Amino acid sequence: MGANISGSMVDRYEIGSPLKPRLGDIPESCAALVLALLDPPEICKLARVNRSFHGASSADFIWESKLPSNYIFIVEKVLRDTTLLNLQKKQLYAGLCRPNPFDAGRKEIWLDKNTGGVCLSISSKALNITGIDDRRYWTHISTEESRYPTVAYLQQIWWFQVDGEVEFGFPVGTYSLFFRLRLGKSSKRLGRRVCNSKHIHGWDIKPVRFQLTTSEGQSVESRCYLDNPGNWVLYRVGDFVVQNPNVFTNIKFSLTQIDCTHTKGGLCVDAALIYPTTVAKEIRSCS
Incomplete structure (x- = not known):
């Protein structure tokens, strides 16, 4: 008889017994409080654990805090x-x-899925490019390598200048602005992408100048040589800080090489991009 009683007690508390608390027994409200402390990718992973976490993962207060x-x-x-x-x-x-x-359709906005940070893209058609309407110098070429249907392609010019301006209500934070450029024009040959370097010249003689200013008086200037033919490169213009989310920040930026002692050409201008600086570091490390 004693043996039977002992065996019965073991059966009641073995793994899987309904009397033993399990992860699935956590109320959705409690699971939601836990999920609210996590980043979006972690929330999505835990949503697959059980029904409780799955239901909690859709709570509005969780995702409003991530927006x-x-x-x-x-x-x-x-x-x-x-x-x-x-x-x-x-x-x-x-x-x-x-x-x-x-x-x-000349600009795009999206959130970084891991952080909820605001990102912007300004296409070449939303930039002021000197000589863009003169087909002796510039053309818009179709591409599958951009967010946009076309990029601006420079064949040859003496005075190279690209200006941009955007006014936006950014959340508080530090942001980085880039130009996405490539030396050479790509095409497909036998199903493979190849780079036509026919017009590339002049970029190794003098560096280009990047400039950025904001309506709050921030100013950044840098210079570098364009290189790495055949590959899209994110050239960092500079960083700016937003302290007041209730006031629009006006950002003016430019890319110039105006030494008229030589021509330059063979350059694709895709877009200018703005990322939260923490996101920009991840992008640069993966490129």
Whole structure:
């Protein structure tokens, strides 16, 4: 009899017994409080653990805390689509992490999926490029290597100048601005991408100058030689700091090589890009 009682007690407390607390017994409300402390990728991983975490992972208060402080401005004033605000915050976050075009498709905005940081892209068609309408110097060529259908291609010019300007309500933080450039024009031959270096010249004689200024009085200038033919390169223009999210920050930036003692050519201008500096470090390390 004693043996039977002992065996019965063991059976009640063995693994899998309904009397033993399990991870799935955690209430969704408690699981949600845990998930709120994690980054978006970690939330998505834990959502696969069990039903409790899966249900909790959709809580609006979790994802609203991951959205940037200016997400309503982005939806209402930039994308001009207030129907997005009717979505669950998780769906809204996912939608904003995709490239969202605006300004007639000449610019894009998206959130970094890991941090919720705001990223911007300004296409070559939204930049002021000296001589862009003169086909002796510049052409717009189709490409599959850009966010945009075309990039600006320089055949040859004496005075090279690309200017850009953007005014935006950024969340508080430090941001980095880049130009995405490539020496040479690519094409496909027998299904493989090849680089045509026919027009590349002049960039090894004098460096180009990058400049960035903001409406808050910040200013950065740097110089470098363009190199690495055949590959898209992110050239860092500089960083700027946003301290007041309630005031629009105006950023002016440029890329110039205006020494008219020689011509330069064979350059593709894709876009200017703005990333939170922490995100930019990850991008540069992977490129």
